[in-house]
Amino acid sequence: MLALLLILIPLVTGGLTFFLKNGNTAKIWSLLSAIATLGISIAATVEKAPSMRTFTADWLSDLGASFSISIDGMGAILVLLTGVSLVLVLVATYNNTYKNPSAYYGLLLFSQAGLMGVFLATDGLLFYFFWELALIPVYFLSSGWGGERRIAVTFKFFIYTFVGSLLMLIGLLYLHTLNPEGSFSLASFYRMKLSAGQQDVLFWLFFVAFAIKMPIFPLHTWQPDTYEQSPTSVTMILSGVMVKMGLLGVIRWVLPIFPEAVHHYENIVIGLSVVGMVYASLIAMRQDDLKRMVAYSSIAHIGLMCAAVFTVNGIGLQGVMVQLFNHGINIIGLWIVVDAIEQKLGTRKMSELGGLAIKAPGLAIMLVIMSLANVALPLTNAFIGEFLMFDGLYHFNVWYMAFAGLSIILGAVYTLRMVQKVIYGKENSLTRTITDLSLNQKLILAGITILIIVFGVYPEPLFKMTQDTVHSIIAQYI
Amino acid sequence: MNVLILSTIWGIVMMFSGVVLKKNGLATYIAIAGMLVLLLGNIGDVSNVVITHSSFNNMLSFTPFNQLFISIILVATLFYFLLSGRDIEAVGKNGSDYYALIFFVLTGVCLSAAYNNMLMLFLGIEVMSIPLYILTGADKKNLKSNEASLKYFLMGSFSTGIMLLGITFIYGDTGSFGLVPPPLPFGMLMSHLTVLSSVGIILLMVALGFKVSAAPFHFWTPDVYDGAPTVFTSFMATIVKVGAFVAFYRFFAQGYSSMEASWGTAMAVVIALTLLIGNLTAVFQQSAKRMMSYSSIAQAGFILIAIYTHNELGQNGFLIYTASYCLATIGVFALLSKMSDHSFEGFNGLAKKEPLVALTTTICLLSLAGIPLTGGFLGKYFMLASLVKMGGLLQFYLTIFAVLCAAVSVYYYFRLIQAMYFKEGEPVMAPISKGLKIGLVGLVVLIILLGTVPYDLLLNWQLFF
Numbered sequence: 001m002l003a004l005l006l007i008l009i010p011l012v013t014g015g016l017t018f019f020l021k022n023g024n025t026a027k028i029w030s031l032l033s034a035i036a037t038l039g040i041s042i043a044a045t046v047e048k049a050p051s052m053r054t055f056t057a058d059w060l061s062d063l064g065a066s067f068s069i070s071i072d073g074m075g076a077i078l079v080l081l082t083g084v085s086l087v088l089v090l091v092a093t094y095n096n097t098y099k100n101p102s103a104y105y106g107l108l109l110f111s112q113a114g115l116m117g118v119f120l121a122t123d124g125l126l127f128y129f130f131w132e133l134a135l136i137p138v139y140f141l142s143s144g145w146g147g148e149r150r151i152a153v154t155f156k157f158f159i160y161t162f163v164g165s166l167l168m169l170i171g172l173l174y175l176h177t178l179n180p181e182g183s184f185s186l187a188s189f190y191r192m193k194l195s196a197g198q199q200d201v202l203f204w205l206f207f208v209a210f211a212i213k214m215p216i217f218p219l220h221t222w223q224p225d226t227y228e229q230s231p232t233s234v235t236m237i238l239s240g241v242m243v244k245m246g247l248l249g250v251i252r253w254v255l256p257i258f259p260e261a262v263h264h265y266e267n268i269v270i271g272l273s274v275v276g277m278v279y280a281s282l283i284a285m286r287q288d289d290l291k292r293m294v295a296y297s298s299i300a301h302i303g304l305m306c307a308a309v310f311t312v313n314g315i316g317l318q319g320v321m322v323q324l325f326n327h328g329i330n331i332i333g334l335w336i337v338v339d340a341i342e343q344k345l346g347t348r349k350m351s352e353l354g355g356l357a358i359k360a361p362g363l364a365i366m367l368v369i370m371s372l373a374n375v376a377l378p379l380t381n382a383f384i385g386e387f388l389m390f391d392g393l394y395h396f397n398v399w400y401m402a403f404a405g406l407s408i409i410l411g412a413v414y415t416l417r418m419v420q421k422v423i424y425g426k427e428n429s430l431t432r433t434i435t436d437l438s439l440n441q442k443l444i445l446a447g448i449t450i451l452i453i454v455f456g457v458y459p460e461p462l463f464k465m466t467q468d469t470v471h472s473i474i475a476q477y478i
Numbered sequence: 479m480n481v482l483i484l485s486t487i488w489g490i491v492m493m494f495s496g497v498v499l500k501k502n503g504l505a506t507y508i509a510i511a512g513m514l515v516l517l518l519g520n521i522g523d524v525s526n527v528v529i530t531h532s533s534f535n536n537m538l539s540f541t542p543f544n545q546l547f548i549s550i551i552l553v554a555t556l557f558y559f560l561l562s563g564r565d566i567e568a569v570g571k572n573g574s575d576y577y578a579l580i581f582f583v584l585t586g587v588c589l590s591a592a593y594n595n596m597l598m599l600f601l602g603i604e605v606m607s608i609p610l611y612i613l614t615g616a617d618k619k620n621l622k623s624n625e626a627s628l629k630y631f632l633m634g635s636f637s638t639g640i641m642l643l644g645i646t647f648i649y650g651d652t653g654s655f656g657l658v659p660p661p662l663p664f665g666m667l668m669s670h671l672t673v674l675s676s677v678g679i680i681l682l683m684v685a686l687g688f689k690v691s692a693a694p695f696h697f698w699t700p701d702v703y704d705g706a707p708t709v710f711t712s713f714m715a716t717i718v719k720v721g722a723f724v725a726f727y728r729f730f731a732q733g734y735s736s737m738e739a740s741w742g743t744a745m746a747v748v749i750a751l752t753l754l755i756g757n758l759t760a761v762f763q764q765s766a767k768r769m770m771s772y773s774s775i776a777q778a779g780f781i782l783i784a785i786y787t788h789n790e791l792g793q794n795g796f797l798i799y800t801a802s803y804c805l806a807t808i809g810v811f812a813l814l815s816k817m818s819d820h821s822f823e824g825f826n827g828l829a830k831k832e833p834l835v836a837l838t839t840t841i842c843l844l845s846l847a848g849i850p851l852t853g854g855f856l857g858k859y860f861m862l863a864s865l866v867k868m869g870g871l872l873q874f875y876l877t878i879f880a881v882l883c884a885a886v887s888v889y890y891y892f893r894l895i896q897a898m899y900f901k902e903g904e905p906v907m908a909p910i911s912k913g914l915k916i917g918l919v920g921l922v923v924l925i926i927l928l929g930t931v932p933y934d935l936l937l938n939w940q941l942f943f
Binding site: 129143159173 | 844849850851859862863866867869877878881882884885888889892896899900901930932933937
């Protein structure tokens with residue numbers, strides 16, 4: 001029942017938002033809805049009764065599909081992330097004004113509903129439905145409210161992901177045809193015994209869709225442009241939450257169903273991920289635009305997570321699970337600071353910034369904290385996850401780990417260089433005009449800081465929450 | 479059977495109503511009333527309340543599939559009348575004559591849906607085509623309309639000739655006009671046709687491929703669709719096209735389905751060509767009307783898949799695909815016929831001026847592109863599923879190819895959405911009445927219901943009567 005509410009609340013409130021005439025009302029209304037969803041998602045992570053965590057209804061049963069959703073450990077942590085993110089995004093951008101606000105907030109809530117559906121669906125066809133539907137509102141948000149190159153860039157993004165999802169549709173249909181139970185349910189897929197040849201074909205049909213979404217090198221070319229051109233609140237959703245769709249897809253829909261194919265292609269995938277990590281880090285070093293730099297650093301982080309998933313060992317997977325949440329929180333924190341700078345000064349170019357620490361100490365402190373969390377300094381939350389993932393990679397193959405480790409150093413280089421260029425150095429005529437963060441941004445960033453340090457010191461609750469998923473996946477491989 | 483007879487009668491009624499009525503506006507109401515009568519007749523067919531039980535010496539057969547298809551045609555035509563009635567009358571002075579011709583076309587569609595004999599097939603296709611030649615040239619003062627009409631007539635009669643030749647070959651070989659190849663003596667099994675019959679059915683494939691504008695027989699389509707008055711383009715691209723499709727489907731997927739070895743590969747080539755040419759050419763169009771005509775070629779490629787696979791999934795897919803394709807295309811054309819500038823730039827800023835119409839058009843376009851929750855997605859789903867179910871390597875490659883083409887189609891459908899929503903401009907268009915908006919909302923609701931509850935709404939609806 002809780003699971004159903006998680007989808008219904010944003011869907012219904014989002015639909016109503018379109019009819020609100022007043023922009024401010026729409027803003028408050030969507031914030032209230034986001035808080036309600038966050039409350040439900042916290043309740044859903046705490047609640048253990050299966051009747052509350054699952055929901056099944058009859059739908060398209062002639063095709064072998066059903067409307068069944070359920071929360072497992074990984075689902076819970078992603079649902080929590082989705083719930084938290086929207087509140088963070090809405091509060092942090094509370095003072096921004098958008099044209100046509102009711103449509104803007106309505107679409108934002110729709111995208112949340114779509115994401116919740118992707119994270120909860122335990123039926124193949126339903127998963128596919130939500131997978132596509134999560135894309136549509138984001139497409140309209142980015143194209144309608146983004147930067148000047150927005151139309152071409154988001155179109156590229158849309159076509160990229162659409163090709164991927166259509167391949168996944170073929171994969172689903174093929175899997176469904178092979179399924180002796182004639183159903184789309186995840187549990188029946190887990191019970192299937194597929195031959196190695198079938199697994200190889202199906203693996204690529206599914207994996208390409210997920211690799212585009214994450215994105216994995218060389219399918220990443222849509223990502224920096226889209227992050228740069230989207231309005232920042234959408235970029236936060238995209239980079240904090242939407243990329244997790246790809247990871248969830250791999251962990252839930254690929255690893256347990258095609259174990260032999262995973263074993264067969266693990267070197268290709270991990271190799272691509274690791275190459276992508278170093279490649280993205282090198283490019284990030286050359287960026288002058290703050291958004292593009294963060295975008296490339298995100299490719300590097302996701303690459304590590306994808307590599308750790310394909311090592312299929314308990315340590316690495318556990319690291320991925322906590323990082324699913326922590327990466328989302330951290331990158332949203334970083335975007336909030338970047339957005340604050342852009343809103344105040346109208347530029348994101350590092351070469352035009354400098355000396356922000358003098359006039360805006362609060363902003364400078366927050367930028368430093370978020371940057372350090374982004375490079376996974378010990379005692380920040382990202383450290384735990386990255387450490388475990390590198391450990392997993394180490395057990396898989398030392399050389400991958402050594403090569404991937406380069407990206408830690410490079411990450412520190414570009415992040416600290418950014419900090420240096422933005423907040424230290426001489427003031428110029430532009431940065432002299434800056435004011436410090438507003439109260440709502442301070443509050444939100446302080447909240448994120450607390451989360452960063454609490455989960456950096458005491459990650460136990462996150463581990464406990466996701467243990468069951470890790471165990472069940474490892475069990476498929478023994 | 480009811481629909482066949484009633485549509486003929488109503489066509490004659492419409493013809494004479496033009497003599498009696500001097501006021502133009504009434505014709506639309508009579509036509510809509512006629513559609514409701516036809517729908518009642520269709521329900522009568524389903525629940526076995528019929529005017530006559532004769533099946534004309536078994537030359538016609540009314541199976542659940544045929545009746546379901548006729549229901550789709552009738553509902554689509556009803557929506558077409560509701561949305562475009564005013565525009566039909568605005569084409570020329572003889573509003574009721576156009577309606578009469580449309581009812582005759584419906585007679586032809588019924589014949590080509592229910593034929594059991596190749597002579598009836600010929601009759602159906604001809605009854606369907608001849609009124610259409612007239613409708614294409616309905617805008618008498620417009621040179622483009624005249625050109626389109628003549629072009630369509632010449633090409634159409636040529637393809638009819640090819641069809642007759644094909645039928646003759648088959649008759650000469652088997653000595654029967656039957657839809658199903660005659661049984662061999664002593665219960666022998668036949669997997670391949672003789673040369674004469676093979677040539678015959680390939681000729682039929684060419685002729686029917688021409689009617690449904692499958693590549694490489696599609697060259698008439700863009701010119702004719704572009705030249706004809708926009709309301710009639712809408713009719714041609716939807717109801718008439720799927721009418722020809724059902725003839726195609728019945729002949730290959732029901733009549734000669736056991737002879738797949740003789741026509742399967744040729745059909746696969748036609749599908750791949752149609753998908754490729756339709757989608758790639760649509761990408762380069764600058765006018766939304768021409769884009770829609772190439773899109774109709776591309777969609778034809780998908781519908782052909784049902785004929786190629788001829789299994790149960792394909793049959794369901796055929797029904798859902800044709801239904802959602804007709805509804806969505808009628809929805810888009812309802813807007814097109816209101817626009818004075820058909821280029822993509824002409825649509826800039828439409829979402830600001832007419833937010834509701836922009837929304838309904840967007841949903842229609844999403845359905846054509848095959849986004850979930852719309853009927854168009856489910857149609858594509860069934861088509862791909864039937865291909866995957868066939869197994870085989872050729873089918874697998876065809877599936878991948880079809881999917882990539884579907885991704886290309888997103889490009890041109892979304893150009894219209896982008897123009898409406900994300901670009902600034904002042905579109906020049908005729909005013910849109912409240913009735914039209916209500917009709918469009920109803921249409922869109924139907925498309926979404928088709929994509930969410932297809933079995934209750936369409937495939938099993940006969941169980942309610």
